[in-house]
Amino acid sequence: MTTQSLKPRQDSTQTQPTAAAVEPYGPIVLRLAPAVRLTDAQLEELCALNPDIRIELNAQGELELMPPALIITGKRNSRITARLDVWAEGDGRGIAVDSSGGFTLPNGALRSPDASWVLKTRLAELTDEQKRGFTQICPDFVIELRSSSDRLSVVRRKMDEYIANGARLGWLIDPLELRAHIYRPNTPVETLERPQSLSGEPELPGFTLDLNPIWEPAF
Numbered sequence: 001m002t003t004q005s006l007k008p009r010q011d012s013t014q015t016q017p018t019a020a021a022v023e024p025y026g027p028i029v030l031r032l033a034p035a036v037r038l039t040d041a042q043l044e045e046l047c048a049l050n051p052d053i054r055i056e057l058n059a060q061g062e063l064e065l066m067p068p069a070l071i072i073t074g075k076r077n078s079r080i081t082a083r084l085d086v087w088a089e090g091d092g093r094g095i096a097v098d099s100s101g102g103f104t105l106p107n108g109a110l111r112s113p114d115a116s117w118v119l120k121t122r123l124a125e126l127t128d129e130q131k132r133g134f135t136q137i138c139p140d141f142v143i144e145l146r147s148s149s150d151r152l153s154v155v156r157r158k159m160d161e162y163i164a165n166g167a168r169l170g171w172l173i174d175p176l177e178l179r180a181h182i183y184r185p186n187t188p189v190e191t192l193e194r195p196q197s198l199s200g201e202p203e204l205p206g207f208t209l210d211l212n213p214i215w216e217p218a219f
Helices: 040-049 071-091 120-124 152-164
Strands: 028-030 054-057 063-066 094-098 115-119 141-145 169-174 179-183 190-193 197-199 208-210
Touching (some): 071 115, 071 141, 152 169
Parallel strands (some): 141 169
Antiparallel strands (some): 179 190, 197 208
16 A cells, blocks of 8 residues: 655645645643653543543653534534444444543553544453553554644654554544545555545455545534
8 A cells, every 4th residue: 555645736826925824733732740640540530620621641641632622523523433333333343432532552642532443352351450540452443533723743643653552543534634544554654635435444344434524514
């Protein structure tokens, strides 16, 4: 699988340079170590006390804080999660998780993908301690839906992190640039220009996600 060559779009009618687009601000990073080291229980309580803030923890022990997603992103993400959940129920081998689910990855980062799927056989192998709080496992499949506040470089690094920590398939869906990026271990990232759908084969047999509603205005 090869990465498609992407060329910047040019408007032949444009004669004057325009100001650069404002880059999304990305997460606010709060550095804690070495002054403070949160336990899993403390981090879980912190998330519960601040439900209006999306909180993740990176591998360096820093908190990454983001505001809630806009309603447009929420509607798109709801559609994606619903489709994945329907497929997972029919397939029966794993469980689908929405963006409220937190996973502690092998590198120590706490991540909450916009949608994910985990094999039941892998969950059954976890100890009781690994199942407490934020489950200590990397999903087999992850989807990140880029919102207007997400820096593409930050989301790309997060996708690389999932793959490095055990995910077998990852989709970065970018409505801002009308592109989808496909991640697999030991494989160059595949970038598609406004694909109509994405197939989960062979990792998720029979799962196909229609992307046309994602590219269209939400309302």
